[in-house]
Amino acid sequence: MDTASSSSTSDIADNFEEITGRIHKAAETWARVPGDVDLIAVSKRQPVEAIEVALSLGHRHFGENRVQEAQEKWPDLKARYPDIELHLIGPLQTNKAKDAVALFDVIQTVDRPKLARVLAKEMTAAGRHLPVYIQVNTGKEEQKAGIFPEDADNFIIECREGLGLNVIGLMCIPPVEEQPAPHFALLGKIAARNNLARLSMGMSADFETAVQFGATSVRVGTALFGARSAP
Numbered sequence: 001m002d003t004a005s006s007s008s009t010s011d012i013a014d015n016f017e018e019i020t021g022r023i024h025k026a027a028e029t030w031a032r033v034p035g036d037v038d039l040i041a042v043s044k045r046q047p048v049e050a051i052e053v054a055l056s057l058g059h060r061h062f063g064e065n066r067v068q069e070a071q072e073k074w075p076d077l078k079a080r081y082p083d084i085e086l087h088l089i090g091p092l093q094t095n096k097a098k099d100a101v102a103l104f105d106v107i108q109t110v111d112r113p114k115l116a117r118v119l120a121k122e123m124t125a126a127g128r129h130l131p132v133y134i135q136v137n138t139g140k141e142e143q144k145a146g147i148f149p150e151d152a153d154n155f156i157i158e159c160r161e162g163l164g165l166n167v168i169g170l171m172c173i174p175p176v177e178e179q180p181a182p183h184f185a186l187l188g189k190i191a192a193r194n195n196l197a198r199l200s201m202g203m204s205a206d207f208e209t210a211v212q213f214g215a216t217s218v219r220v221g222t223a224l225f226g227a228r229s230a231p
């Protein structure tokens, strides 16, 4: 049964087609290879039924922002669809690091030295050396997670060389009240000078701009699944 806040099966199917088409178009416009931009469907605070629709369409890459919510929704789905790739895109507390390493396939939000150390330890203990992104607080917002841009180079070196983390790229969430383009450009610059190939940036409102500035993953929630339930 549909509720007012969740989209119907056909809406979700239409949305996937539309968003995928817009990603391809943006990629072509900016002389990028469409297949180089990965769509991560952000399913936080969406019901499992909505995720099932995406899975039935063949979609396999998803993002969740809370460990506990993901633990309630994903173990069954992952058992049924072993090729699911689940990304943690929200802040991670160190006491949840072990659970996160057990469930997720990619951790996008490595944002501070203590978390990096705990993740390295838990990955070694679990024998799961997951790819990770470093989250950069490009807008230097106090309430937002992420390493400050001026500290990013040293932190990346520490994560890779000091801790042996498999750092594959950078992630950012620009300030809501600002144009995202300068933030995407800054993230791209930091990645380039650190030889990092992947950029996770762009959400429902700005994923085309993110593609313009080199995003290799865009994280789209509402534009695919409709409005989320209240937190």
Ligand SMILES: *Cc1c(COP(=O)(O)O)cnc(C)c1O
Residues within 6 Å of the ligand: 042, 044, 065, 089, 090, 173, 202, 203, 204, 205, 219, 220, 221, 222, 223
């Ligand atoms: C919720 C969330 C998204 C998706 O946002 P939409 O505006 O719904 O597309 C993307 N990235 C992060 C980190 C999020 O928390």
